[in-house]
Amino acid sequence: MTDLPDDLARLWRLQRGSRLGRPAGLDVERVVRTAVELADRDGLAGATLPKLAAELGVTPMSLYRHVGSKDELLTLMGDLGFGEPPEYAPPHDDWRALLRQWALAQWAVHRRRPWLAQLPIAGPPRGPHLLAWVDSGLRALRDTGADPGAKLGILTVVGGYVRHADLLAQQLSDGWLADGGAQPQHEQxxxxQMAILVDPNRFPDAAALFSSGLFESAPPSDDPTGDDFRFGLELILDGVAAGMPD
Incomplete structure (x- = not known):
């Protein structure tokens, strides 16, 4: 395994070289778990190297023995933060139900850890947790007859939708909180306001939308963001189904 780059070895927790000079009890796992805890508590801005060092009681420079850079720390956090993928209860013959479960499990992780969607995308999955999610998604598609490239494309589209939906929900929520009030009032x-501004001669279909009373109705549940997510997910699954081989 000597040909693996150092950052990949750390991502997979492979021991390398001497541990002489490292603070007792401090290793990659503890550093990353503490960073995840800080992000869970204070958001991504709360998991900076100086704040992490203070939490661990070490100097910021000593952290570089365990994480090569700030960017590497974010990669390590992103992998660990996702945790384990769902276990599918038998039977396993309904790819759509399994892929829906896979997407909803990711959605739950994102809603629990909103900082995950704020991480930069630094390439394809490389760590054990994210690859476990890839493996789980491929298992859902195992018996579809789709080729490997198509399966990977499906997972990319569905996973990308989960991330984007969570990021959009966060930004909308931040806007509502900044203005005060709750989502139903903001929608009303x-x-x-749009019903006043939108000229039906210029925007006839948009005007019809805003005069329909849609935004006056109560949200269908206590989790309108989740309802929107599920609606979009079913549209994507419809598209996947249409592209499946006969």
Whole structure:
């Protein structure tokens, strides 16, 4: 394994070289788990190297013995933060139900750890946790007859949708909180304001939308963001189904 780059060895927790001079009890796993805990508590801005060092009671420079850089720390956090993928209860003959379960499990992780969607995308999955999610998604598609490239493309589209939906929900929520009030009130205000501004001669279909009363109705559940997510997910699964080999 000597030909593996150092960052990949750390991602997979492969021991390398001497541990002389390292603080007792401090290793990659502890550093990354502490960073994840800080991000869970204070957001991504709370998991900087100086704050992490203070939490661990070490100097910031000593952390570089365990994580090569700030960017590497984010990669390590992203892998560990996802945790384990879902276990599918038998039978395993309904790819759509399994892929839906896979996507909903990712959605739950994102909603629990909103900082995950804020991490930069630094390449394909390389760590054991994210690859476990890839393996789980491929298992859902195992008996579809789709070729490997198509399966990977499906997982990329579905996983990308989960990430984007979570990021959009966060940004909308941040906007609502900044203005004060709750989502239903903001939606009603939006609908009423647009109904005044949108000229039916210029935007006939948009005008029809805002005059339909859609934004005056109560949200269908206590989790309108989740309802929107599930609606979009079913549309994507419809598209996947249409592209499946006969």
């Amino acid at each position: 205000d939006y609908g009423r």
